[in-house]
Amino acid sequence: MGLSGLLSPLQSLLNTFQPERHYTDEKKDAALLAINEALIETKKYLEECADKKCSDRDREFKLSALWSNAAVKARYASNELASRLQNKSLYWSGTLEWSREEVIDKKIDLESIQNEILSLLNH
DSSP, X not given: OOHHHHHHHHHHHHHHHHHHHHHHHHHHHHHHHHHHHHHHHHXXXXXXXXXXXXXXXXXXXXXXXXXXXXHHHHTXXXXXXXXXXXXXXXXXXXXXXXXXXXXXXXXXXXXXXXXXXXXXXTO
């Protein structure tokens, strides 16, 4: 068997996985965009409320929806991250205030999420 006989099955295998990889990359990109959108809108809301204790439930429910959408899309990048983002959605839609310790423990603080995004971008 010649070299071309050995390479032919390998090329066939590569051709099979190439579209799947492209599909996975698109899903990962969509997840990162959704996470960034939720992150930006959250920062915007927090900045607007920085000097006062504000509670705009309509905007908080919109933030919850953004985080939930990001969670669904993030499952293609990381199941652990998807779970964290769903917790972030619950954080915004809930009526109970979470302590800073709970937010840190669940890794749903903005810094932890930003670090995860950077990690995903680099891989």
